[in-house]
Amino acid sequence: MNNDGLRSDFYSALPRITSFDDLCHASSFTAVPEDWMVGVSDVVNSTVEVANGRYKTVNMVGAAVISAQINAIGKRPFPFVFGGDGATFAIPPEQSQDAETALCAVQRWAQDAFDIGLRAGLVPVRDILAAGFKIGVARYQASDGADYAMFNGGGVSWAESGLKSGVYGFDPAPVGTVPDLTGLSCRWSPTQSKNGTILSLVLQPVGGVDDAQFTKVAGQAIALVQNLERGGHPVPESGPGTQWPPPGVTLEAHASKGIGSLGSNRLRILFETLIAWVLFRTGWTVAGFNARHYARVTGRNSDFRKYDDGLKMTLDCDPQTLSKLRELLEDAQSKGLVEHGLFEQDQAMMTCIVPSVMTDDHIHFIxxxxxGYTQAAAMIKDRKRIQM
Incomplete structure (x- = not known):
């Protein structure tokens, strides 16, 4: 992990890594400047919310953390990772007040709109380093139009533990505060597995394990899934499917509530998605918008695999590959190298941030x-409780 100095533009200057395999090497990551802040967030009782069927709402709240930061910070790139029931990001010190304001607003919105509690806070990188942990970041080029941050070093996990224990964190903004969630949407239909199961994989290093030992196991897991069609990408090359009305229309109406009433926003979204549905079905291009091109780019721009102090993947997986993965990870776990969770389901879903449908820089969280990830992580927690 090399250090690139204490520059506010340090993330903008990072090279884009084009091979996901290269992220198995510590040299691909650069130390986050020590005067920066790490933003962490986590839906309270997310496992219970998911068990109650609110998994899409949980995802929407997690993605809202990123959307609010993008709109608060402006056009300067910054690193962020979507975690399913929360998000992680890093910012220079001069942006900390705007970041805090945005986090507190999302906390209030999640509570008022969905009765969901959201923990959120900013953790100084200096605190992470003083605790004996590292935090490195890499910039992975998923497609021509989109790149995603990846974190390693254990620092994010330490910051999340501090958030959950109450060492760090903010109170929600006053009642009625609404975050700017412009661009946040969830209009695509869930994608059905073609190969057998949509597999959510969470792989974490055991505390004290050498980075090289963990990345060797992670690299073996990545190599296994390369045998799947398109490396297990759960979204077809032609893009995700659409239906009308879209399943996330009410959630998106809540996200845009700041610019109108819930009812009027819902009607607006229904009208927009009806037009889009017709364009997807017919292939027509209207006012320069090519719906089928947009759908293809959506698949390419999605984050179906990532590093977030560990490896996370959402895969369209066949039974043979799943069996080999399970064998590999159980063996590594028995040797005290990793903790893992493998959760199977029939479909993948997507939550999106779309600044404009006319450009190819829209991003999509799978x-x-x-x-998914919440259930896989819960398997790790349950296993640890049993062992205590």
Whole structure:
């Protein structure tokens, strides 16, 4: 992990890594400047919310954290990772007040709109380093139009533990505060597995394990899934499917509530999605918008695999590959190298941030449609409780 100095533009200057395999090497990551802040968030009782069928709402709240930061910070790139039931990001110190304001507003919105509690806070990188942890970041080029941040070093996990224990965190903004969630949407239909199961994989290093030992296991897991069609990408090359009305219309109406009433926003979204549905079905191009091109780019721009102090993947997986993955990870876990969770479901779903449908820089967060990452992480927690 090399250090690139204490520059506010340090993330903008990072090279884009084009091979996901290269992220198995610590040299691909650069230390986050020590005067920066790490934003962490987590839906309270997310496992219970998912069990109650609110997995799409949980995902929407997690993605809203990122959307609010993008709109608060402006056009300067910054690193962020979607985690299913929360999000992580890093910012320079001069942006900390705007970041805090946006986090507190999302907390209030989640509570008022969905009765969901959201923990959120900013953790100084200096605190992470003082605790004996590292935090590195890499910039992975998923497609020509989109790139995603990846974190390693254990620092994010330490910050999340501090958030959950109450060492760090903010109170929600006053009642009635609404975040700017412009661009946040969830209009695509869930994607059905073609190969057998949509697999949500969470792989974490055991505390004290050498980075090289963990990345070796992660690299073996990545190599296994390369045998799947398109590396297990759960979204077809032609893009995700559409239906009308879209399943997330009410959630998106809540996200845009700041610019109108819930009812009027819902009607607006229904009208927009009806036009889009016709364009997707017919292939017509209207006012320069090519719906089928947009759908293809959506698949390419999605984050179906990522590093977030561990490896996370949402895969369209066949039974043979799943069996080999399970064998690999159970063996590594028995040796005290990793903790893992593998959760199976029938569909994947997507939550999106779309600044404009006319450009190819829209980004799309993928998770399993029955709780995905939240359920896989819960398996790790349950296993640890049993062992205590």
């Amino acid at each position: 998770d399993g449609a029955s709780g």
